[in-house]
Amino acid sequence: MSKYSFLDDYSEGCHPNILQALVDTNMSQQTAYGNDDYCRQAKDLIREHLCTDDTPIYFIAGGTLANLIIIASALRAHESVIAVSSGHIELRETGAIEATGHKIITVPPVDGKLTVEAVESALTSNSHFPHMTRPRMVYISNATETGTVYTKAELQALSAVCRSNNLLLLLDGARLASALTADINDLTLQDIAALTDIFWVGGTKVGALLGEAVVIPNPQLAIDFDFHIKQRGALLAKGRVLGLQFLELFKNDLLFELARSANESAQKLAKAATDNGFQLAATTESNQIFLILPNSLIEHLQERFEFYIWEKVDDKSSVIRLVTSWATDESQVQLFIEAMAAANEAA
Amino acid sequence: MSKYSFLDDYSEGCHPNILQALVDTNMSQQTAYGNDDYCRQAKDLIREHLCTDDTPIYFIAGGTLANLIIIASALRAHESVIAVSSGHIELRETGAIEATGHKIITVPPVDGKLTVEAVESALTSNSHFPHMTRPRMVYISNATETGTVYTKAELQALSAVCRSNNLLLLLDGARLASALTADINDLTLQDIAALTDIFWVGGTKVGALLGEAVVIPNPQLAIDFDFHIKQRGALLAKGRVLGLQFLELFKNDLLFELARSANESAQKLAKAATDNGFQLAATTESNQIFLILPNSLIEHLQERFEFYIWEKVDDKSSVIRLVTSWATDESQVQLFIEAMAAANEAA
Amino acid sequence: MSKYSFLDDYSEGCHPNILQALVDTNMSQQTAYGNDDYCRQAKDLIREHLCTDDTPIYFIAGGTLANLIIIASALRAHESVIAVSSGHIELRETGAIEATGHKIITVPPVDGKLTVEAVESALTSNSHFPHMTRPRMVYISNATETGTVYTKAELQALSAVCRSNNLLLLLDGARLASALTADINDLTLQDIAALTDIFWVGGTKVGALLGEAVVIPNPQLAIDFDFHIKQRGALLAKGRVLGLQFLELFKNDLLFELARSANESAQKLAKAATDNGFQLAATTESNQIFLILPNSLIEHLQERFEFYIWEKVDDKSSVIRLVTSWATDESQVQLFIEAMAAANEAA
Amino acid sequence: MSKYSFLDDYSEGCHPNILQALVDTNMSQQTAYGNDDYCRQAKDLIREHLCTDDTPIYFIAGGTLANLIIIASALRAHESVIAVSSGHIELRETGAIEATGHKIITVPPVDGKLTVEAVESALTSNSHFPHMTRPRMVYISNATETGTVYTKAELQALSAVCRSNNLLLLLDGARLASALTADINDLTLQDIAALTDIFWVGGTKVGALLGEAVVIPNPQLAIDFDFHIKQRGALLAKGRVLGLQFLELFKNDLLFELARSANESAQKLAKAATDNGFQLAATTESNQIFLILPNSLIEHLQERFEFYIWEKVDDKSSVIRLVTSWATDESQVQLFIEAMAAANEAA
Structure with missing residues (x-):
């Protein structure tokens, strides 16, 4: 897969x-x-x-x-x-x-x-x-x-x-x-x-x-x-x-509808991150999300998702960048959120 | 139309x-x-x-x-x-x-x-x-x-x-x-x-x-x-x-098949032109045809077709350029040929 | 020398x-x-x-x-x-x-x-x-x-x-x-x-x-x-x-005085050429002279002068270009003219 | 003057x-x-x-x-x-x-x-x-x-x-x-x-x-x-x-002799400045001198000399740049030095 x-x-x-x-x-x-x-x-x-x-x-x-x-x-x-x-x-x-x-x-x-x-x-x-x-x-x-x-x-x-x-x-x-x-x-x-x-x-x-x-x-x-x-x-x-x-x-206005949808996916991801105790490296204003996550969680997420590791924060955590779009699959957003929630509970 | x-x-x-x-x-x-x-x-x-x-x-x-x-x-x-x-x-x-x-x-x-x-x-x-x-x-x-x-x-x-x-x-x-x-x-x-x-x-x-x-x-x-x-x-x-x-x-080799088809349409047009007594301004080697036609026929053709008038030959005739392609409609080629034939017969 | x-x-x-x-x-x-x-x-x-x-x-x-x-x-x-x-x-x-x-x-x-x-x-x-x-x-x-x-x-x-x-x-x-x-x-x-x-x-x-x-x-x-x-x-x-x-x-107006002098040297050379029966390849209007000379004379002149051989005219003659300037030595102009005259007399 | x-x-x-x-x-x-x-x-x-x-x-x-x-x-x-x-x-x-x-x-x-x-x-x-x-x-x-x-x-x-x-x-x-x-x-x-x-x-x-x-x-x-x-x-x-x-x-090696002379003039100016209690804004290594001088002295010097005021240091002093060269007049260097000394004594 x-x-x-x-x-x-x-x-x-x-x-x-x-x-x-x-x-x-x-x-x-x-x-x-x-x-x-x-x-x-x-x-x-x-x-x-x-x-x-x-x-x-x-x-x-x-x-x-x-x-x-x-x-x-x-x-x-x-x-x-x-x-x-x-x-x-x-x-x-x-x-x-x-x-x-x-x-x-x-x-x-x-x-x-x-x-x-x-x-x-x-x-x-x-x-x-x-x-x-x-x-x-x-x-x-x-x-x-x-x-x-x-x-x-x-x-x-x-x-x-x-x-x-x-x-x-x-x-x-x-x-x-x-x-x-x-x-x-x-x-x-x-x-x-x-x-x-x-x-x-x-x-x-x-x-x-x-x-x-x-x-x-x-x-x-x-x-x-x-x-x-x-x-x-x-x-x-x-x-x-x-x-x-x-x-x-x-x-x-299809263009704006699609952009709005991408922004909403971004907001979901950003909100889920903070709800689960993770920090944002920058305010999520449009369709890019910059999250600070523990490296262990990042490695786990990389098994199912592709995203950029933006920069190192410290020995245990890094900033990752997620980009959402008109084509973003909401079920994948959900899976990503669930993985963060599971990591939070486990911690 | x-x-x-x-x-x-x-x-x-x-x-x-x-x-x-x-x-x-x-x-x-x-x-x-x-x-x-x-x-x-x-x-x-x-x-x-x-x-x-x-x-x-x-x-x-x-x-x-x-x-x-x-x-x-x-x-x-x-x-x-x-x-x-x-x-x-x-x-x-x-x-x-x-x-x-x-x-x-x-x-x-x-x-x-x-x-x-x-x-x-x-x-x-x-x-x-x-x-x-x-x-x-x-x-x-x-x-x-x-x-x-x-x-x-x-x-x-x-x-x-x-x-x-x-x-x-x-x-x-x-x-x-x-x-x-x-x-x-x-x-x-x-x-x-x-x-x-x-x-x-x-x-x-x-x-x-x-x-x-x-x-x-x-x-x-x-x-x-x-x-x-x-x-x-x-x-x-x-x-x-x-x-x-x-x-x-x-x-x-779809590419070559399409190009060959365009060339064939060009040959049909070129052959029909000479068959009907019109001259080519250049040998038709690929999908461009340069025909010398009487201006009266050109005007008549322009009612149904779009093409470039390439240059003046003399007061009564000009060179026109036709381009054929992968998408050329053969029935339109046929109509063009018929118009040349009709002009030839009328002359 | x-x-x-x-x-x-x-x-x-x-x-x-x-x-x-x-x-x-x-x-x-x-x-x-x-x-x-x-x-x-x-x-x-x-x-x-x-x-x-x-x-x-x-x-x-x-x-x-x-x-x-x-x-x-x-x-x-x-x-x-x-x-x-x-x-x-x-x-x-x-x-x-x-x-x-x-x-x-x-x-x-x-x-x-x-x-x-x-x-x-x-x-x-x-x-x-x-x-x-x-x-x-x-x-x-x-x-x-x-x-x-x-x-x-x-x-x-x-x-x-x-x-x-x-x-x-x-x-x-x-x-x-x-x-x-x-x-x-x-x-x-x-x-x-x-x-x-x-x-x-x-x-x-x-x-x-x-x-x-x-x-x-x-x-x-x-x-x-x-x-x-x-x-x-x-x-x-x-x-x-x-x-x-x-x-x-x-x-x-030193600039114009110098240019005029260069032009005069050019006119002298051009006039001497035609006086001696040689043709100009172009009218001499400013300080460039284009002369048609026999190749034998050209070779002779090359022993004492430097100039460009501009182009071949036929097997026996070529166009040469002479440029005069503010610094042109009139005694050298004279020598060049004499060489042309001598060639003319010899011919 | x-x-x-x-x-x-x-x-x-x-x-x-x-x-x-x-x-x-x-x-x-x-x-x-x-x-x-x-x-x-x-x-x-x-x-x-x-x-x-x-x-x-x-x-x-x-x-x-x-x-x-x-x-x-x-x-x-x-x-x-x-x-x-x-x-x-x-x-x-x-x-x-x-x-x-x-x-x-x-x-x-x-x-x-x-x-x-x-x-x-x-x-x-x-x-x-x-x-x-x-x-x-x-x-x-x-x-x-x-x-x-x-x-x-x-x-x-x-x-x-x-x-x-x-x-x-x-x-x-x-x-x-x-x-x-x-x-x-x-x-x-x-x-x-x-x-x-x-x-x-x-x-x-x-x-x-x-x-x-x-x-x-x-x-x-x-x-x-x-x-x-x-x-x-x-x-x-x-x-x-x-x-x-x-x-x-x-x-x-005229080139090097001239450059050395320019450097020496620069060293003289730099040394005189520090001897008289003024600071250098940068070490003088070649022929440019960056001095920090009181604005009052700068104004006084400007009556007899031209130089760039490089930047403001504080309300009372600025950095000036002096450039010496192969052509620097040593008597003018001396006058500049004397002006600095006089200012120092007056202070």
């Missing part, structure tokens, strides 16, 4: 609605390169959430690709991006941003998040012009790389510091659906469009086979954006594959 | 076998980033064609992405690529190669193909070192951008001139299945692996939703290749989507 | 006035990075020629460096440059422009020059957006790489086609002094500032040790230009070395 | 020997692009210090240009450089390295220096391949950006950790002459060639008008290095200007 994986939120294929739509539309002839009916309809559905008719939207096959296209399109060669040192573009993209010629200026995160103070400090320490790059963009992720979620007040403050310092604000939304359905969230997609210059809504981690939707509220950043999609190799011949998925995900 | 399109070979979704495989495997949990069972199995199937156990193979979501990753990975900053002026990397990739820092040296094609003489001429006229880049790679497409196909003798000669001049040979196989099933073809996948340093087999144009398989016979070029896939944003979280499609395409 | 060289216009050191200025100012303490008194004074002198008070001017140590900084600063990643196929950026800069990420679109030259028709043709054949780069800049050299010179009418026409097509016009003036003192010239520095967006006046080939002055009439292109100078490694700590040289070159 | 500047070591022109050599050789015709007699002779002189006949050496007009050429030439696109966060390539080159596509991995300095532990830590935290770049080069400066100097033991240890981890070692020698003549130095040029893969000896800060000599002990890194010099715009037509200066600087 193989193990059940809580390793990530992209271990399965896609939501059944998407599969069905692929089947239903398969032999329809469509214009290539994203000029098909499904892309058009998906964009309209997304724009309903933004309460606009014409915000430019593009679909791109992956997050690193989206980030590098956005940054390469938006910045002149001497301009740089401010990000937290735990940011995806800094830590997990193999120098993709630098490969387009741009420096990333890193600052320490607070709870995984970028703060106004950190932006101001980056501006101060990067002002010896022209011997330093000109900071021109701020990059944040929501949810963050450690699963925390920005509040409206936090995003408003970041947006304000950006606007008063001529900085563009980019929001990486690989797990945006998860953030927007978190218990502590008070932001809407419309807020995000109002407060950022460009952002993207991830599909891959919330039930799509692949695909992210780049939304460009700042019209200046939309100029010739499609050239950059093509130049970086991201213009799919069958763009319909991306459009169709976002059409399904935004139909009846 | 909407028109039937002969515009390209990527207007439909995917072959039903692929759809079925997506359905069948959907909820299976798989390791991310191309380390899944389907990628592994697909690579093994492809290697059977190469008669090797270990040739490195990677799946990438598009042709421009494949080309830019290969070139950026293989070349040092001062090295350049020789290609025909009609080559895809020169004409249809929005400067993707230059965006990675590399110059393309162009030479005139002969029947869409690169010749040994052209390679030698490029070497001669790019030898004023160090004031010129060092030519280090040769890029060809098979089938070419105009649908012609390399013979074994031609590829052997190109391979030889490359090897004797320390040039790497890259073959862009966006339509390789179509080339290898052309009537005049005498090459096998194994030949191609023996004669090139790196090549890719396109999936998008022969029934996949997306995906190209990069094969690296030259082990030097495989070193750290995966870093470049990630750096250019092409490492899909759900790499299974690519692996699964190639698994289906190479099962029972 | 060593041979006298007509190989190029940068075989000697610098004009004595520059040497003297280096000696005179040597121990003066000056602010670094181009913020010294000499740079300031040199810019003011140049601006007098432009009849402006504030046109931005920067000094850069070489021509390739100037070209790559200008292009990298001015263009977005998807934008490209139109140039003749014989252009310096295409043929003699080791892919420097591509190394900054930009494609060069080449068109055939007419007498070494770019024509309006060629620009229009490049625009037409590069309009399949977004699959092609967006042409955004036009690059010309005056004098051209083959020594020809643009007339005012020609430059006005190029300027007009650029402005009506949203193209920036860059003029590479490595030999601009030579062009502006050519017999057929009817342009002034002020004209050039009015008709281009950015241009540079070469110092290296007209008596400086090194240095080119970049002039930016289009204020949009001056924004943050200094960052690009630094980013590409061209911000000299002792910027005074460049400023001082341009100060001397522009004092009493 | 203008102020005397201790701002930097590049405020004056060049050493008189260099001026004289420029005068003496001015009208000699020389081959262009660094193939002149002076470059050849200068390389031979440098090689005497290395006790080799053939180590490749190239002259480049500036430090940032040298660093970016070296890194762009040595690394594949996915490879990165480890440096201290105070390193010149990280802090003072306007993203020049990133503009060539490469990431810099920063670690905290210890006394301005890179430690073995920091290298090992960078390797550990950059090992999540292929989602991270591959660290392939280590960058250090000697003297460091804060004037400290590596001992032989320290450089040996760094060299060893590099070699055992397949890392190339690059030493930025903008102030190498100053380091090698420091009191605590126990390294020779030959040691540096043995322990690094590539390094450069700065000329600009030790009496040249401009110029740095890149030495390449690792033959692998010399392959096609000249193409990169040209591609990045650093191939001076009159390469003689660089060669001649290094010829003079290495004749009778």
